[in-house]
Amino acid sequence: MPQLLAFLSDYTIQNVMIGAALLGISSGALGVFAVLRQQSLLGDTLSHATLPGVALGFMVSGSRHLGSIMFGALLSGMAAALLVLILTRRSRLKTDAALGIGLSTFFALGVVLLTRIQQSGNAAQGGLDSFLFGQAAAILRSDLWLMGALTLAALVLLGLLWKEFKLITFDPLFARSLGIPVVLLETVLTLLIALAIVIGLQMVGVVLMAAMVVAPAVAARQWSVRLERMVLLSALIGAGGGIVGALLSATGANLATGPLIVLAISAVVAFSLLLAPQRGLLRTALERRRTAAHLRGSRVLVSLQRLSAQHGDRSYRVEQGMLNAYHRQDTGAGLRELERRGLVRRAPHMPEEGTHWELSDRGHDEAERVLQGLDPGNGTANANSSGSNSASSSSGSKGVHGGG
């Protein structure tokens, strides 16, 4: 414990943790809107497109001054967003191509400018590399003030325009009909997402900031259907993943921060997708299995009931092998499940034969209930002709099973 405390009170470690938390909060909260509006890849384009701005900010200020680099990055990110907008609105190119064009041409420009700086032999250029993959240790206390101020500004703007953002996210057409300036608000939202990307640039890097916009929001989406909670959760996940990744990077030797943060949050995403209580894959898979087993049991039950009705014998015994052949699958598990529920029971049989089953009274009631529940209209219409009734309801039950 004392070592941990000493570790946590270390000046650099504190810087890194605060920086990671700020980055996670801003990109987590704003990423929710990108993901819900199905603009996840806009984040990808914006983050790659900040590179020329980073280089230009460096060139203008002549040093690794975070303020000018952030400002340049924001400008070039917005320029790329504008290019994407022009390409999708005014040319025949589709969104995917426009995003790819914005991403790759701006990145190419950034590469050209970066190599230009390297040729100039500026002593401070080494710091620039950290903007590619992120470097937590490079962060200074003064940088934190700037990041904090920008995060605060973004969050305040988000709070002020909360209702409007919510509306244009879920029902932009309705928003337009109310006379809300949708295009302006979309622009502000894009600006805020670009701002969130710029805030995290130094820690996560140009290439991977895209993931910071998408991953926390996707994870949060699995746990909540309310926008308020989703934004809150996404910010928390972003901050948590950010801190874990940044700490690993600051302690472990020579590991880039960006990839560690991205992997930490990706792990949360995987966990959420699998285990989220309502939408999680585990739960839906279990539910599907339970439903399938229940349906299989019901089908066996109905077959037993029909056989006993046709033979005019309420305790008509059926050999399991015959049920298997009839259903073209092993009915053993289904029968045992029905037995547990007291709907069927084993019947005495000759030693050389397989297990025989018969319906209990409750089983008869349950089978009636199932048949009626399948299609009430069908049951009354074909009540007279038992032959056609059995044919139609057997195909009906097959349909339900196939559908399930």
Add this chain to the structure above:
Amino acid sequence: MVAAELLLNIPFVIIATGALVGVAASLLGAFLILRRSSMLADAISHSIVFGIVVVWLLTGQQSGPVQIAGAALTGVLTVSLIELLARTRLVKNDAAIGLVFPALFSIGVLLLNLYAQDVHIDTHTVLLGEIGFVWLDSVLLGGVEVPQALLSMAVVTLVNLVFVTLLYKELKLMSFDEGLARTLGYMPGVLFYALLTLTSTTAVAAFDAVGAILFVAFVIVPPSAAYLLTDRLWKMILYGSLISIVSSVAGYYLAVLWNVSIGGTMALTTGGFLLLALLFGPRYGLIAQELRRRGQYSANDRRALVVHLYNHEGSAGQEEENSLPALRGHLHWSSGKVERVLDQAQAGSLVAVEGEQLRLTPAGRSLAREILEPWRKTEGTSPA
């Protein structure tokens, strides 16, 4: 032996490598753009880093057939993961792309950090490539020193060319009408995976030259520029390839001039061509669009004028309505507009001006009739 000498010419080797990257990528990119899956190329070229590092750690090979095979697998892995995620319906397709490739890319970079401190595939090359040094690494082929990157790019380009030529009809159908392709049994799904696999192998072959991210520019930008220039698929592929070749040449000399990254300027030049196509494209360019719109405006004004004159022709108010002041007073046209429209209408001999009075010519009258009573059009002109 001219060929052998050319291979010793460093600028030639660099330009040829760049051009081959561009041509190989454009061949595939055209279909990706038409299928609206350009961002899968972005995802693949990022996650390829993962594949390259893993194959290198396992086999120690930095390029060659093993790497190409590994790349194919990585591409398929990436796309399958994306589809798997999207199919759970917990994540939309775009978000699935945005989740998968950063994760794979991150693992690749971390593995590089851990195990590749002093190998030439460092994180810088991963992003930017080093086309300037492709001539350093060469293999002996039939007694001639052939640069490795040039050789593998040539092979990959050839494979892509054969693929696109042989399956041209099927690919075309897949891009424009996937439902029909499926109905006819052309298996567009399988074909699409083949296309993405080739994209991955091309990305790996191009990796040494241009790195992971600049490759995206070569896949998407030249065919997009071509898409703004033509409606024909084969022309789109051809123009895309030509743009790539010219970009490689121009990019090389610009890079030498400015003393910057060659791969970067090559990619940037393709962007320049896109901008040119966007502005000056003959049909879809912004200028052509604007001119067309203006043409339609003025045609509309002329049509309004002849209809106005026709409506009042022979009526009691003809003297007052079919006059210059009425255009200003009744149609609310500015003097400049009146002058412009009348000039154009006279040039098209639709209207004759007699002092203040305006008269329809026979051509103007038949145009007005066509507008007002389009169903009479055939009746009036048919000889019967």
